Amino acid sequence: MALLEVENLHIFYGHVHALKGITFHVNEGEMLTLLGANGAGKSTILRAVSGLLRPRQGRIVFDGKDITGLPAHQIVRLGVSHAPEGRKIFPTLTVEENLNLGAYSRWRDRTGVEESRRLVFRLFPRLAERRHQLAGTLSGGEQQMLAISRALMARPRLLLLDEPSLGLAPLLVRAIFKTIKEINAQGVTTLLVEQNARLALKLAHRGSVLETGNIVLSGTARSLLADERVRKAYLGER
Template sequence: MALLEIENLHTYYGYVHALKGINLTVEEGEIVTLIGANGAGKTTTLRTISGLIRPREGRIVFDGQEIQGMPAHKIVQMGICHAPEGRQIFSTLTVMENLNMGAYTLGGDKETIEENRRRVFDLFPRLEERKNQLGGTLSGGEQQMLTIGRALMSRPRLLMLDEPSLGLAPLLVKTIFEIIKEINQRGVTILLVEQNARAALKIAHRGYVLETGRVVLSGPAQELLQDERVRKAYLGER
């Protein structure tokens, strides 16, 4: 059984029909990427899974349990963590406080929190150097590290990353993707939304291509990288 199974998911923003029957699965241990243009429904898919929006129709099954319609804070407790796009850190909280917020669901379990913080600092030594700084004073790359690190603090089974490369310099993009791969190798299943399709497909096991709220193509990442339509539409080749 897959870790995450989505069946016929329909989501609306008011009258706008944003997701028109999405089906997708994520197996334990995989990196699965959702690629597609702006407005294709990638972020909406993540927001629906994490409970920020209620779907109108369809099922989301995580680890054998239906979670559609559950409030977001309960879904986090089940082991899904969503790192939102645009480096949405808490700007007037320190780096340390941001990380503690990531561990909110662990309550007062100081030992586990400390252990998780150690792992995050292992991945991002930069965050340890800046732990007493306010989040808003970090550079763009550091804020992205904090967004990912914060999401890892609850030790999720499924980490959903929304556009982690957005607005970062090419060298940093490379670093971030290497770190995502490493997080996966340490046992975290990853659902990755990206506009940078090439970079995402290179580290992913499988991919789904979204267009205007529908899955138009899916398969192993290597095949998608070779696919003519994907190359033309998303990899900038002619």
Template sequence: MAVLEVRDLHVFYGNIEALKGISLQADAGQIVAILGGNGAGKTTTLRTISGLLRPRSGSITCNGKSLVGLSAHGIVAMGISHVPEGRRIFNVLTVEENLNLGGYLIRSDRAMVQQRKGAIYALFPRLLERRMQLAGTLSGGEQQMLAIGRAIMSDPKVLMLDEPSLGLAPILARSVLRTVREIADRGTTVLLVEQNARQALTIAQRAYVIEVGRIVLEGEASELAKDERVQKAYLGGFEAVSSASPEP
């Protein structure tokens, strides 16, 4: 049963068609990776699902309920959480305040907010140490932890992550992706956009490859990792990188 289902999505920026009929689906507790080069439409896909962009046509459903036409805040209330590209944490607020905003929709239930914050501090002990610090003073890795922590404060059914490992040292990138795996194992469906295709395919069950607004390949992550075209386009040259940062 698909938790998130996108069908034939068309999105325009002015007259430019950014998405030319994207269809994808994600089942409960699955990690679904979206791969593709710069400008392929990965970020546009996520921004459309979370309601920041309006599609010209197509359908988006979460557990069978349509999300098209809902406001962005309404879509969060439906259980979709989005960690945007570049993290977009609130620099001038403290770590704790950032998490409180993640729980904005449940703000009247203080016990619940406290309980979820406790769970996030357990997942990311570094955030607990720095809870009264301004978010802008955190390191890149800590900011990414905060962005993920803030997004799961609403206990989403679907967590969408846009390049969570971008700009992080390889060891931190791996640790972030391991946490993503952990979150998915608890039953959250994850839609993962990653530059680091190889690591994304290691933790994902399914994957889609987007090129210029169209899905060009889809399938089991393990199958795609072996696909010649994927290897050539997205895994090529990886040997050089992997020798610089060996797997643990």
């Protein structure tokens, strides 16, 4: 069953038509990756789903409920969590304080939050070691781990990840992607936006390719990896 359905989504930034009628869905438990060049509209889709942008037209349905135009804080409460591009962690707060923010809307559920904290520290032991350190003093990779962890603290059913590999060393990217896979395997449906197409397609079940606001190609990750056009445009083959 589809956990997230996006139908004919149109987004404008002023006069710029950023998304021109996007339709896709993410099944429960699945990982879908959105591929595409800079400015194709990948991050815009995530922002629309998490309520940070209001669509001009179209419908977003999460778990059978129409969430189009709902404010972001309500969408978080429904179980959609967004780890935004560029991490957006709070550098002057400690690791722990950053995590507490992720659990902001679960303030009545103390034991549940404690459980999530344990889970996050198990996934990223380095954060546990640095829990009292200021987030601004973490390395880039650790900051990315923190951004993902903070999103997990909301105990999402749908996790939106925007460019988790941005600016990280290849070895670290692999480690983080392994953890993302583990998170997904635990039942958290994941929508992954990524420039590193090869890695993303190895991880995801299905993928969609965006070009200037349109989805031009969709399919299973395996079929996309084999697709001639994808290989040429995104995997750097001749």
